[in-house]
Amino acid sequence: MALIAIIGRPNVGKSSLFNRLIGRREAIVDDTPGVTRDRIYGSAEWRGKSFYVVDTGGILGEESAFSAGIEAHVNEAISECDILLMVVDGHVGITAADESVAHLLRRSRKPVVVAVNKMDDLKHEVHVADAFSLGFEHVVGVSALHKRNLEDLLDLLAGLLPEEAEGPRDEDEIRLSIVGKPNVGKSSLLNRLAGAERSLVSPLAGTTRDPVDTSVVMDGRRFRLIDTAGLRRRGRMDSALEYYSFVRTLAAVDRSDVALLLMDASDPCTDMDKKAAAHAVEKGKGLILILNKWDLVSSRDRPGDTMTKRIREDLPFLTWAPILFISALNGRGVGKIAQAAVNVFENRRRRIPTNALNRLMRDVLAFDRLPSGRRGKALRIYYCLQSGVEPPTFVFFVNDPGIVDTAFENHVKKELRALENFTGSPLRVFWRGKEQEG
Numbered sequence: 047m048a049l050i051a052i053i054g055r056p057n058v059g060k061s062s063l064f065n066r067l068i069g070r071r072e073a074i075v076d077d078t079p080g081v082t083r084d085r086i087y088g089s090a091e092w093r094g095k096s097f098y099v100v101d102t103g104g105i106l107g108e109e110s111a112f113s114a115g116i117e118a119h120v121n122e123a124i125s126e127c128d129i130l131l132m133v134v135d136g137h138v139g140i141t142a143a144d145e146s147v148a149h150l151l152r153r154s155r156k157p158v159v160v161a162v163n164k165m166d167d168l169k170h171e172v173h174v175a176d177a178f179s180l181g182f183e184h185v186v187g188v189s190a191l192h193k194r195n196l197e198d199l200l201d202l203l204a205g206l207l208p209e210e211a212e213g214p215r216d217e218d219e220i221r222l223s224i225v226g227k228p229n230v231g232k233s234s235l236l237n238r239l240a241g242a243e244r245s246l247v248s249p250l251a252g253t254t255r256d257p258v259d260t261s262v263v264m265d266g267r268r269f270r271l272i273d274t275a276g277l278r279r280r281g282r283m284d285s286a287l288e289y290y291s292f293v294r295t296l297a298a299v300d301r302s303d304v305a306l307l308l309m310d311a312s313d314p315c316t317d318m319d320k321k322a323a324a325h326a327v328e329k330g331k332g333l334i335l336i337l338n339k340w341d342l343v344s345s346r347d348r349p350g351d352t353m354t355k356r357i358r359e360d361l362p363f364l365t366w367a368p369i370l371f372i373s374a375l376n377g378r379g380v381g382k383i384a385q386a387a388v389n390v391f392e393n394r395r396r397r398i399p400t401n402a403l404n405r406l407m408r409d410v411l412a413f414d415r416l417p418s419g420r421r422g423k424a425l426r427i428y429y430c431l432q433s434g435v436e437p438p439t440f441v442f443f444v445n446d447p448g449i450v451d452t453a454f455e456n457h458v459k460k461e462l463r464a465l466e467n468f469t470g471s472p473l474r475v476f477w478r479g480k481e482q483e484g
Contacts, residue, residue: 047089047297048097048207049126053151054133055143059163062190063133064088064101067200087293089300092200095207096300098293100127124154129206132180136162136187139173140180148180157206159184161199166192219261220391223272223302225295225326227318230310231338234374236260236271239383264384272298296325303436304332304390304470306383311337311353311371315360323364327472330437332390333367334470336383341373366463368470390470395435398466403430403440410461419449428480438462439474447477 052060068088087100124130130151134144151158162174165187174187184202188195224232240260260271299305305326309319314337326333335357343349354369361367368386372379407427416425426445433441440462444450459473 047300048128049100049293049297050097050129050131050203051100051102051124051127052131052133053102053124053147055141055147058133058135059190060133061101063131063161063163063188064099066190066193066196067099087296089296092204095204097128097203097207098297100293121150124150124156127156128208129203130154130156130158131203132158132160132182133163134160134173134177134180136164136173140176144180148182152181157184158182159186159199159202159206162187163190165189165194219268219270220304220387221270221272221302222387223298223305223331224308225299225305225322226308227310227316227322230308231374232308235306235308235336235338235372235380238374238377238380239264239269239271265388267384267388269384269387272302295322299326299331300329302331303394304334304387306334306336306387308336308338311339311343314353315357320361323361323367327363330472330474332387332394332437332470333364333472334383334386334390335361335364335367335369337369337371338374340371341376341378366469366471386470393468394437394471396438396466396468396471397435398432398438398462400431402465403432406430406461406465411458417449417451417454419446423449425449425454433476437472437474438468439476441476441478443478443480445480447479450477 052064054060068090087098090097090099132144132147132151134140160177160180160182162177162185165171165174166189171187174185177185184206186195186199186202188199190196224236226232240262262269262271299322305322307319307323307326309315323333323335337353337357343353350371353371357369358365368390370379370382370386372383374380407430411427416427418424423446428443428445430440430442433439442458455475455477458475462468462473462475
């Protein structure tokens with residue numbers, strides 16, 4: 047997906063505009079200049095087009111302990127992002143600091159949109175016209191506070207998004223994203239699967255910056271392998287380059303069918319491993335857990351059983367994800383990945399006939415203790431249907447969706463998995479009142 051960076055001097059409302067564009071409150075909003083010193087990202091969709099938005103720290107005009115670092119981050123945004131959204135303060139008008147920012151952006155030759163923020167009324171409309179003096183074609187007056195002209199801004203941004211270069215895809219091609227923290231062997235695994243040195247391998251963490259697509263045939267099936275930059279905890283992202291690589295890693299997961307979460311066998315289930323897995327599940331992607339560097343693990347005391355138990359305990363929300371033990375260095379276990387990916391790919395497309403679903407409701411759930419709400423009102427399930435695949439999605443029509451709790455929903459998912467093989471695929475379950483049908 048394309049990346050849009052929000053850029054501008056401090057206290058012009060970048061974070062407020064960011065929150066409006068992604069539709070939820072993520073960035074810290076404060077009147078103190080320079081509050082946003084790190085970068086925040088979020089995904090957004092408008093008129094059928096999806097993209098990531100990045101909120102950058104302001105370029106400080108005065109001397110500051112943060113100014114050099116923030117300006118470096120903005121320069122990285124200029125080089126890494128597809129569209130640059132410059133924000134200026136409509137109450138103040140164009141300042142020398144705005145002109146300095148604009149000078150940086152003009153040299154980029156990237157599409158630039160100027161948002162004149164804080165246009166809460168018509169009193170300062172003249173500053174919208176003044177913004178054309180910065181030398182950019184696209185200028186729009188907005189109010190992040192009151193959502194004024196946000197649709198116009200989004201229409202403008204969507205029109206400038208680059209076209210997807212991939213074109214129509216082969217429906218039988220399986221897209222695999224290889225994700226994980228730095229230095230767990232992602233590039234080595236890609237090279238082993240591809241049978242060639244397609245991605246730079248180095249013992250230095252963070253060598254791979256951009257996703258690298260490689261098309262291969264394994265076990266008679268065509269795969270597109272996406273090698274990605276390592277995921278790293280935000281507080282440890284010591285350069286803007288690492289940050290944008292992280293965002294592009296998420297974008298690579300978004301366009302894959304199955305994510306291969308590669309973990310170091312000596313240090314599995316880290317916080318970043320959990321976040322990478324959670325992102326894949328949130329996006330409805332298939333998931334395979336892979337323990338790399340298994341050749342360095344002692345063969346005493348059934349290490350595979352011990353490691354499997356540990357992973358199931360540390361990642362209880364992924365009990366349905368298959369686990370493989372490999373060594374990308376010597377090839378041990380790598381040959382199992384292709385068939386595992388095919389299985390997950392097919393399970394993610396699997397359907398259960400409606401009559402079988404209704405038998406499940408009648409024969410299984412009827413004997414379970416159903417949740418109840420206030421005054422002892424028990425949940426009643428009228429019927430259910432599978433509304434989609436990739437991932438398998440189910441809709442249950444009930445008397446009161448508000449009664450359903452997480453424990454019961456997890457129980458229903460467990461019963462669905464017992465009815466059909468959904469190994470490696472997340473399930474989505476929705477509850478609807480009968481009046482919501484259609």
